Amino acid sequence: MIIIFSKNYGENTTDNVLNWLYHHKKDDEVIVRINGDDLLSKDFYIDISNSEFNFNNQKIDNQIVNTIWFRRTFDEDFLNIEPKIFNEFHNNKTLENHLFSELRTIYRFLESFLDNSVWINTYSESLNKLKTLKLAEKHGLNIPDTYITNKIEIINKLAADKSLITKPISDAVTLFDNDSHYMMYTSEVSEIKKEGYIFPTKLQSKIDKKFELRIFYIDDVFYSMAIFSQNDNKTKVDFRNYNYKKSNRNVPYKLPVKIESSLKELVKELNLKTCSIDMIVSKDDEYYFLEINPVGQFGMVSKPCNYHLEEQMALYILKNYEENNNKIKK
Secondary structure, three states: OEEEEEOOOOOHHHHHHHHHHHHHOOOOOOEEEEEOOHHHHOOEEEEOOOOEEEEOOEEOOOOOOOEEEEOOOOOOOOOOOOOOOHHHHHHHHHHHHHHHHHHHHHHHHHHHHOOOOEEEOOOOOOOOHHHHHHHHHHOOOEOOOEEEEEEHHHHHHHHHHOOEEEEOOOOOOOEEOOOOEEOOOOEEOOOOOOOOEEEEEEEEEOOOEEEEEEEEEEOOEEEEEEEEOOOOOOOOOOOOOOOOOOOOEEEEEOOOHHHHHHHHHHHHHOOOOEEEEEEEEEOOOOEEEEEEEOOOOOHHHHHHHOOOHHHHHHHHHHHHHHHHHHHHHO
16 A cells, blocks of 8 residues: 555645556555545544554555655645634634644654555654755755844844845745735845844855756656746746746756765755755856755656656655565565
8 A cells, every 4th residue: 555645735746646656556556645634524543552544434554554655734724723803813823733733743643653664755854954054064065154143233244244145944934815925035135224133034145146956856866957047136036936927947957976976965864765955056156055845846847857757756656665565575
C-alpha cells in the first residue's frame, strides 16, 4: 500500500503525480490519498492499544503500508474560525491554535505508528532557516550577510553601509480580507524614521543578481531552472511578485559540479529525500544559497523546463515501494 498525505484544493501537483502513479503502478498496488480536511469530513479511526488505523472504511495496516509520500496537510484557514466581535479575537485564535495542535499531534503520531514504511518526507520535517544557512556555509556554499535584530538604530546603521533586503525568519504566510489577499515578499530596506525597537527582523545584504535559480532535488538529481527576474522592476527583488502581463524568462540550467556536490552534502545532512532550493547567481558569477523548502513546488520548474517532474516523482515513489517490498520479503 502507498499512502499520499495532501490537501483537497489547490494541489494540482498531487493530482498530476497520482495520475502518473496510476499509469505506472502494478495491479496489486493500492494507493490511498488522505487530505488534511478529510480528518473532519471522512471516517477516521485509530485504536492505539490494538494498533488499528481505519480511514474512510479502509483498514490501514502497518504491515502492508509500504511507502508514504508526505506532500501537504491543510490550509491554515480550513477550520474557518472567525471572530464575531473584536473582544472575542483572543479566544478564537487560542481555540484555532489548539485545534491545529490537536491535528499536528495526530500527524506526528502517524509517523511513528506507520514505522514499517519508507517515508518520502514527513510532517515533522520542518527546517530552521537560520540553522540551514549556517549548514550551507559549513558545506562550502556562499550565503548573503545575514543579521537578526530588533533595534531600529542597528537597522539604519546597516542600511547606511550597504543595500539590504528583509524576509521572514520562518515561512511566509498569506493574509486575507473580504476583497483580496496579501503576500509576504522579499523587500528592500530603507531608513526607518524613528528610534527604539521593532519585532525581531531578518536582514540580508542585497545581491546584485544576474539571475535566480529554483532547483528541485529528487533521487540524487538536481533539476534546475534559471529565472531572469532582474530586468523587471516588479520581480527584480523577488520573482514571486509575478508580472502576469509579461512573465520572466525561465530556462533549464546545469549547476556547476562543485555547487551540486555542496548541495548534496547539505541535503544529506538535513536528511531530505526531495526538496526545493533557492539560489542566486550574482553579476560576478558567484553562487549564493538562500533557502531550502522540504516540500516545495516543483510544477513551476517542471513545465517550463520540460523536466516532467510529476512523472519523476511517481517513479521515485514506486522505486521506494519496490525496494522496501524486497527488503521486507528478505
